[in-house]
Amino acid sequence: MVSIETSLPIVWRSNPHGNEYERARVGRVFNARRPKRFPRAVVEATTESQVVEAVRLAIREKCRVSVRSGGHSWAAWSVRDDAILIDLGRYQHLELDEGKKAIIVSPSTTGRVLNGLLSTRGLMFAGGHCPDVGVGGFLLQGGMGWNCKNWGWACEQVVAIDAVDAWGELLHCDTEQNSDLFWAARGAGPGFPGVITKFYLRVRPAYTNVLNSLFFYPISEYRRAMDWVIKASPTFDEDTEIVAIGAVAPPETGISGHCVLLNFLTFKNDEEEAKSALLPANTGRPQGFALELTNQPSSLADQYRIQAGANPEGHRYCAENAYIKNDADVPAVMEDAFTTAPHPKAFCIWYAMAPCSRRPLPDMALSTQSDHYFALYTVWEHESDDERCQSWVSNTMRKVERHSDGAYLGDSDFQVRRTRFWADANAERLMDIRRKYDPEGRICGYLDIDDASGVKGLENRHEWMQ
Ligand SMILES: Cc1cc2nc3c(=O)[nH]c(=O)nc-3n(C[C@H](O)[C@H](O)[C@H](O)COP(=O)(O)OP(=O)(O)OC[C@H]3O[C@@H](n4cnc5c(N)ncnc54)[C@H](O)[C@@H]3O)c2cc1C
The missing domain is CATH 3.40.462.20 (Vanillyl-alcohol Oxidase; Chain A, domain 3)
Structure with a gap:
């Protein structure tokens, strides 16, 4: 449904058709243990420009942004109280450069879809083991893909990203441009201070x-x-x-x-x-x-x-x-x-x-x-x-x-257990980058108890040491 205030495909919580809101809220959440958290609205973006527009809408509405790519976070991190949830399920982009053995994908692309295309060209991406995990959440966390013990973390194959920052600007990020955000995109997980719209990935030859x-x-x-x-x-x-x-x-x-x-x-x-x-x-x-x-x-x-x-x-x-x-x-x-x-x-x-x-x-x-x-x-x-x-x-x-x-x-689920996710120096740098790129906590970040962590982020300490 299209709202009156914006041309975005958006479903508001105040929508009189309750089922539509419930479908948009949790219909793509893998875990059937549904959260009792209620976004203000869900934008079912189909294009990159709609992601930009959705972040700008959240700025106007003075509310937070949450993101869903494949919906496979066990703890349903995408579902946050009073946020505008940007659901990327309908935004699909796959652009293969066979010569360079590289592919550009939208974040809701699943391992099955990605490898379905690559396999027709004798190529493979060592993504998540479950076919329907989205590359968005998976790569942000590091990505324990096929044969991770030898081929390394999936995020090591990310060569660049495009992301909408907390001010609604679309940025290209790699080792040269916006390199802080590129650094964070490989391991920040759900605390990444922006909305990624594209991953640029190296792929490997397939195995027969x-x-x-x-x-x-x-x-x-x-x-x-x-x-x-x-x-x-x-x-x-x-x-x-x-x-x-x-x-x-x-x-x-x-x-x-x-x-x-x-x-x-x-x-x-x-x-x-x-x-x-x-x-x-x-x-x-x-x-x-x-x-x-x-x-x-x-x-x-x-x-x-x-x-x-x-x-x-x-x-x-x-x-x-x-x-x-x-x-x-x-x-x-x-x-x-x-x-x-x-x-x-x-x-x-x-x-x-x-x-x-x-x-x-x-x-x-x-x-x-x-x-x-x-x-x-x-x-x-x-x-x-x-x-x-x-x-x-x-x-x-x-x-x-x-x-x-x-x-x-x-x-992991930070509402249940608090522990160490990064080396100390990396955690410090990550929390600094988050503060620099999202000082107001526009992007929801880490879902801890009462969703309170905001700009502060996670402590990165074993809970028994606190
Ligand atoms: C059945 C199953 C099997 C799994 N197998 C593996 C495995 O083999 N290896 C492994 O490493 N993990 C695995 N996981 C864990 C999985 O990688 C994580 O749950 C991951 O978050 C799922 O990504 P998603 O995009 O589907 O999730 P989502 O729930 O859509 O995203 C999780 C969170 O990541 C952030 N996020 C996602 N996309 C974006 C974006 N575009 N921009 C900014 N932030 C974003 C948001 O905070 C979002 O709430 C598995 C999970 C399940 C349920």
């Missing part, structure tokens, strides 16, 4: 031979399986992603109760090369598994299907995470989480980050990582389970967090 080896262990073998995979990962083949998953065992494994799944996914251009990459896992995995599936042919499209199945739509979610210290007894720190998930659909992961976690990062806001990424993805169906599932997440994390260097913005 994707193979998967999977080893299912009963939980009684947890320690043996984890000790081995943690030791094997840092020096494993460089095109292979490695993850350990704790969940209720699928029936075909014959395991009753929880299991540990060790999952090796290799991306190559030759079948023999892919098989030899997986050989050390196929022959070196410890005994005690209940089921092994080795060298399974796969593809990015298959992997997206698997991810979408593990993270079904229409469900309630609570995610949490920690970078466990390199010198911790990592299996011991994670054991409770791996063995006590509160719902059959819930799962947790240990995601190998070494060797990339050991190399210096480029100069950008993103600055915290360790060899061991640990995350809880608690999935359930009914509101009546909210308290039980959320308490399980908090109680489990309370024991883990003291063994951590910090956390990843992407799987």
